[in-house]
Amino acid sequence: MSDEEDEEDEVIASCHCGAVALGLRLPNGFTGLRRCNCSICSRRNAVVASVGIEDLRVIRGSDVLQTYTFNTHTAKHYFCSVCGIYTHHQRRSVPTEYGFNIACVEGIKIEEFQSVGYLDGRDNHPKDIGE
Numbered sequence: 125m126s127d128e129e130d131e132e133d134e135v136i137a138s139c140h141c142g143a144v145a146l147g148l149r150l151p152n153g154f155t156g157l158r159r160c161n162c163s164i165c166s167r168r169n170a171v172v173a174s175v176g177i178e179d180l181r182v183i184r185g186s187d188v189l190q191t192y193t194f195n196t197h198t199a200k201h202y203f204c205s206v207c208g209i210y211t212h213h214q215r216r217s218v219p220t221e222y223g224f225n226i227a228c229v230e231g232i233k234i235e236e237f238q239s240v241g242y243l244d245g246r247d248n249h250p251k252d253i254g255e
C-alpha cells in the first residue's frame with residue numbers, strides 16, 4: 125500500500141455501504157480474472173482480478189475492514205464489518221498480490237463477466253487448497 129497522492133490513474137472500488145473505499149491502479153485493466161471453487165470463494169462467489177500489493181490502497185474504512193483467515197492463515201480476506209461485503213484478499217499463492225472483488229469497482233457491469241471461468245482452488249490449489 126502506498127500513501128502517495130497519485131490518484132489520477134486509480135479506479136475506485138467500494139463496499140456496499142460505502143464505509144470502505146479502495147484505490148486501485150490497473151494499468152492493464154483487469155488481469156487474472158477468475159472465479160474459484162475453493163471453500164471460501166465458492167461461498168462468496170465473487171469474480172476477482174489481481175493487483176500488485178503496491179497498487180492497492182485503502183482510501184477510507186481501514187477501521188471497519190475486518191480480516192478473516194483460516195487453514196494456513198496465509199491468505200488474508202478483507203471485508204467490510206458494516207455491510208459484510210468482501211472487498212479484497214491477500215493471495216496465498218502469490219502473496220505480492222491482492223485479489224479484489226471486481227463487482228466493487230465503480231461502474232462495473234457484473235453481467236458482462238458471466239464467462240469468467242473457475243480456477244480449481246478446491247482440488248488443485250497452487251499451494252494445495254484454501255486460498
Ligand SMILES: [Zn+2]
Nearest residue numbers: 139141204207
Ligand atoms: Zn460496507
